[in-house]
Amino acid sequence: MTSVKTEKIASAALIVGVFIVWEIACLVFGISEFVLPRPTQIIFTLVDRWPALMPHAVQTLYTTLVGFALGVSAGVLIGMLIGSSRLAYNVAFPLLVGFSSIPKVAVVPIFVLWFGSGTVPAILTSMIISVFPVVVNMATGLATTEPELEDVLRTMKATKRDILLNIGLPRAMPYLFASLKVAVTLSFVGTVISETVASNKGIGNMMLIASSNFNVPLVFAGLFILAGLGIALYVIFSLIERRVTGWANRKTEFAMG
Amino acid sequence: MTTNPVPFARVAPIPTAPPAPPPPEPQRKLFIELEKVTVSYGKGETATQALAEVSLRAGEGDFIALVGPSGCGKSTILKLVGDLLKATSGNVFVAGREVGAQDVRIGMAFQNPTLLPWLTIRDNVMLPLKIVQPFRADWRQKRKTEYRDRAEALLAKVGLKDFGSKFPWQLSGGMQQRASLCRALIHDPNLLLLDEPFGALDQFTREELWGILQTLWIDTKPTVLLVTHDLRESAFLANRIVVMSARPGRILVDEPVAFARPRTIDTTYEPGFTNLTHKLRTLIVEARGAAGAT
Ligand SMILES: Nc1ncnc2c1ncn2[C@@H]1O[C@H](COP(=O)(O)OP(=O)(O)OP(=O)(O)O)[C@@H](O)[C@H]1O
Numbered sequence: 001m002t003s004v005k006t007e008k009i010a011s012a013a014l015i016v017g018v019f020i021v022w023e024i025a026c027l028v029f030g031i032s033e034f035v036l037p038r039p040t041q042i043i044f045t046l047v048d049r050w051p052a053l054m055p056h057a058v059q060t061l062y063t064t065l066v067g068f069a070l071g072v073s074a075g076v077l078i079g080m081l082i083g084s085s086r087l088a089y090n091v092a093f094p095l096l097v098g099f100s101s102i103p104k105v106a107v108v109p110i111f112v113l114w115f116g117s118g119t120v121p122a123i124l125t126s127m128i129i130s131v132f133p134v135v136v137n138m139a140t141g142l143a144t145t146e147p148e149l150e151d152v153l154r155t156m157k158a159t160k161r162d163i164l165l166n167i168g169l170p171r172a173m174p175y176l177f178a179s180l181k182v183a184v185t186l187s188f189v190g191t192v193i194s195e196t197v198a199s200n201k202g203i204g205n206m207m208l209i210a211s212s213n214f215n216v217p218l219v220f221a222g223l224f225i226l227a228g229l230g231i232a233l234y235v236i237f238s239l240i241e242r243r244v245t246g247w248a249n250r251k252t253e254f255a256m257g
Numbered sequence: 258m259t260t261n262p263v264p265f266a267r268v269a270p271i272p273t274a275p276p277a278p279p280p281p282e283p284q285r286k287l288f289i290e291l292e293k294v295t296v297s298y299g300k301g302e303t304a305t306q307a308l309a310e311v312s313l314r315a316g317e318g319d320f321i322a323l324v325g326p327s328g329c330g331k332s333t334i335l336k337l338v339g340d341l342l343k344a345t346s347g348n349v350f351v352a353g354r355e356v357g358a359q360d361v362r363i364g365m366a367f368q369n370p371t372l373l374p375w376l377t378i379r380d381n382v383m384l385p386l387k388i389v390q391p392f393r394a395d396w397r398q399k400r401k402t403e404y405r406d407r408a409e410a411l412l413a414k415v416g417l418k419d420f421g422s423k424f425p426w427q428l429s430g431g432m433q434q435r436a437s438l439c440r441a442l443i444h445d446p447n448l449l450l451l452d453e454p455f456g457a458l459d460q461f462t463r464e465e466l467w468g469i470l471q472t473l474w475i476d477t478k479p480t481v482l483l484v485t486h487d488l489r490e491s492a493f494l495a496n497r498i499v500v501m502s503a504r505p506g507r508i509l510v511d512e513p514v515a516f517a518r519p520r521t522i523d524t525t526y527e528p529g530f531t532n533l534t535h536k537l538r539t540l541i542v543e544a545r546g547a548a549g550a551t
């Protein structure tokens with residue numbers, strides 16, 4: 001227990017330390033704010049410009065969450081299809097790996113071509129980028145059912161649906177939630193990229209405009225907002241994960257406490 | 258050591274040659290029938306023949322133990338009867354119809370407890386009630402009342418009275434195995450398929466569970482196929498012991514076990530019992546030797 005606490009204190013100290021070193025380095029070496037603004041400057045800008053920044057932050061968060069929700073729904077469905085039969089799993093996996101290795105950024109121009117610039121391509125990018133980790137983890141989670149357990153259920157004349165609902169899905173949950181944490185972060189990346197390329201709203205767009213005006217502290221303020229949102233979402237999904245799939249970690253937790 | 262020529266004092270006459278007809282149990286309805294069943298895993302060059310023309314019959318409510326060298330096809334027989342595997346040739350009948358076509362309730366337990374880690378012990382035990390008819394129809398109404406009590410009662414019988422609300426990882430291996438046995442029994446199966454269910458337990462737990470299983474069997478009389486490597490276990494529990502040869506499995510001996518029920522651990526130290534297990538042991542050593550030579 002104490003070691004966990006020390007670890008937490010240490011990582012908090014490290015974060016604060018990085019900011020302090022950053023601040024001092026900027027002061028000592030006289031780094032211009034057009035290159036690297038000091039953390040205090042960034043935070044000042046953040047507070048000062050908050051009324052203007054806020055709508056962008058909301059837009060980015062909204063786009064990300066919609067895209068993420070669509071991506072997860074699609075990912076869970078496709079993952080269930082692929083994971084529910086060994087044949088589908090083996091057949092579809094190469095295609096999946098192929099798709100997932102395409103840099104998703106490359107699809108932004110295509111979406112812009114199809115849907116024009118704005119919120120739609122951003123949502124789609126955020127969706128497409130978050131779909132693959134979910135599909136892969138869902139399918140893997142479903143495909144790794146204990147054969148003996150399946151025997152027990154088959155002798156009970158359990159339908160495919162029974163097996164899916166009672167064994168497959170609960171077992172896949174830890175895999176799913178592990179992927180959600182990754183996917184939500186990726187979703188953010190997708191949204192911001194698309195906003196940067198083709199939008200007039202959102203943090204990505206705001207940062208692009210700020211950088212063309214050489215308002216570097218504002219660019220960094222945008223970065224801080226993104227980091228804050230990203231961390232918040234990651235933490236939320238970690239907490240949900242712990243509640244829903246506690247059974248997968250209980251053993252170790254128990255041993256520790 | 259050579260075979261003991263002394264007759265088996267307390268046992269009913271034991272046929273020494275492989276007997277063709279099943280032992281004359283008093284008018285048992287035929288429940289399981291394997292008719293010249295051959296099973297090969299894989300195809301062509303790499304195929305492994307697991308069973309060679311095995312014929313086996315079991316009456317309703319019979320308790321049969323399958324023993325034999327490792328890899329001789331015991332688990333394969335259970336899979337055939339549970340309709341988890343199709344015979345390469347030959348026929349398998351259960352309850353008078355082709356396997357899979359009939360409406361038997363099957364309970365199954367393995368060496369590993371295979372409990373679901375996200376369910377409590379009680380919910381694990383209740384799982385069959387959620388899936389198997391006719392229990393399934395009333396699942397919603399009764400899962401909080403009648404079914405729950407039923408699970409608790411069964412858990413109490415195996416010595417897990419206060420553990421219903423615990424999770425599997427909070428129980429020892431032996432306790433998990435008891436729960437797994439409960440899961441196999443909760444839906445009143447008329448066919449029990451047990452594949453070395455006590456294989457991973459210490460001797461005292463094992464003997465205790467023999468007693469429990471015997472009691473449960475006497476109460477509800479399901480037909481049981483028990484695979485085991487423990488000859489004392491087979492002689493303690495079964496009405497008949499089927500000894501199989503090394504792969505490809507054939508039936509060497511079909512031995513009736515006539516000790517009065519309920520048997521106790523003391524029974525296992527009687528001369529008749531020891532003679533029987535000794536005889537079985539000799540048979541299996543011979544069967545292994547025949548395969549080991551190649
Ligand atoms: N899925 C499979 N694929 C290929 N061969 C198999 C498969 N399952 C079993 N076999 C082979 O069939 C033979 C019989 O297997 P089975 O599991 O029925 O043996 P067993 O008598 O239960 O052995 P044990 O006592 O070790 O559990 C074994 O020799 C094994 O190699």
Ligand SMILES: [Mg+2]
Pocket residue numbers: 331332333452484
């Ligand atoms: Mg086996």
